[in-house]
Amino acid sequence: MSHEWIKINPSEYDEPRTETIRGVDVEVFLSPYEIPREVSGYYDEGVKKFMIVFKYIGDGEATEAVKEDDFITAIVGRQSHRLYRLELDVHGMAADLIELKVSGPKRAQAAIDHLSSSVARPRRGNYQTAKQVIADKGSQIFAASQ
Amino acid sequence: MGMWLRRNTTIFHTLGVLQWVCLCIVAALTAADKLNPEGYPQWIRHALGLVKFVPSWLTLALIGMTAASKYGRTVIGDPKIWRVIQNLLDEYRDLVFERCDDRRLHHYRITLFEYRRIRICCRWKKGRMPWDGWLCAVARSGHTTKKVGVFLAPLNKPDEAEGVVGQIFVGDELGINLTSLPSITKDSSPEEISDYARRAFVSPAWVQSRLEFGLSIPRTLCGYPILRGGERWGVIVFDSVDEGCISIRSQKWMVSKTMMTSVLSNLLKGI
Structure with missing residues (x-):
């Protein structure tokens, strides 16, 4: 299935900040592996789910599914634990694709928030960025649900 | 593993040749051991007879060398x-x-x-x-x-x-x-060196040794x-x-x- 990829400008999501490491104030920034390069949203007719897919530098690793709730599954990297895909069971959520455009971004962001407690070694910087990407590009991502 | 080894084409290719030579010898020895010499020319029968005298440890050593060569190539890249x-x-x-x-x-x-x-x-x-x-x-x-x-x-x-x-x-x-x-030179005080070391997450001895060897900080x-x-x-x-x-x-x-x-x-x- 072909679907549109939305490019992400890394400078919008990488705001350096000051942290204290071993008593020393240092400027820290997100590794380029944590910021998605592209994001896409599409409805998969085969599995009857709406997919939000993230592309990263150095992707192609094995993934595993983490069930967020009855209707949302997160697919994370087995090694890096980066968020690769969110699968939203539209029909299970008793929503149609038009409703999803309204409620989808919030449901997806809540699922990402929950992910930090579901994954053994959470990638907080990555999850926060993915959440922000959905907040900023939600209308474009869920446009495919129309 | 030094940087010199990463660029050493000779070692990388030598290990590749060694890997294949060992593998071919092991394959030949195994095949010869199972082959029935009847019906082959005299010189082949003679060669197959010699294979029986090859000790099993040599075959194992060749298998070990094949694995070691392959591992070496993987490590070097x-x-x-x-x-x-x-x-x-x-x-x-x-x-x-x-x-x-x-x-x-x-x-x-x-x-x-x-x-x-x-x-x-x-x-x-x-x-x-x-x-x-x-x-x-x-x-x-x-x-x-x-x-x-x-x-x-x-x-x-x-x-x-x-x-x-x-x-x-x-x-x-x-x-x-x-x-x-901070800028550190040979004239820097021990306190300045300690401050640098703390901020760069190294030991003062590390900074001191770089200064002694004339290396940049x-x-x-x-x-x-x-x-x-x-x-x-x-x-x-x-x-x-x-x-x-x-x-x-x-x-x-x-x-x-x-x-x-x-x-x-x-x-x-x-x-």
Whole structure:
């Protein structure tokens, strides 16, 4: 299935900040592996789910599914634990694709928030960025649900 | 593993030849052992007769050599890929550093460190073991200052990680930027050296030894982790004796960093 990829400008999501490491104030920034390069949203007719897919530098690793709730599954990297895909069971959520455009971004962001407690070694910087990407590009991502 | 070994085409190809020769001999010995000599010419029957005298330990040793050669090639990595990585670091040095004086290129360096769980030739010290986890330099921009020390990065004792490179590796998903470390010279007081060491996550003895050997002391240190197949592989570090020569908020840095990391990650897949 072909679907549109939305490019992400890394400078919008990488705001350096000051942290204290071993008593020393240092400027820290997100590794380029944590910021998605592209994001896409599409409805998969085969599995009857709406997919939000993230592309990263150095992707192609094995993934595993983490069930967020009855209707949302997160697919994370087995090694890096980066968020690769969110699968939203539209029909299970008793929503149609038009409703999803309204409620989808919030449901997806809540699922990402929950992910930090579901994954053994959470990638907080990555999850926060993915959440922000959905907040900023939600209308474009869920446009495919129309 | 020194940087010289990464570029040593002769060792890499010799191991390749050794691997195939050993494999062919083992295959020939196994086939000859199962072959019925009846109906073959005299010289073949004679040769097959000799195979029976080949001791089994020799076959096992050949299998061991095949495996060792293959492992050696995997550890060294394809020298062609390492040459491309070297070119990549050279090219991106000019893009990453804001002010890069062409006459002092060795003062603006990009170094790639690989994490090794075990390193036999580590710096021995009380309570420090070869299997503690080490970051070893495998590539550096330019053609000078190729002798680079190793840094401790113990995953079971992350507080003991050495240098900015060690902090980045144990920290996992964040990059670190130190842009205005104090200037240290041979005339610096022990207090100034201690202050530098504290801020750069190294020991005062490390700074002192660099001064004794006439090596430069960086004032800018910046880096971030490198992944391979989603797994922590190592760290890339940008260092300079000038302060504030990397601007991590600039669009130029963002673009260069993303492009370089993307190419580097693809190259590392082939090693």
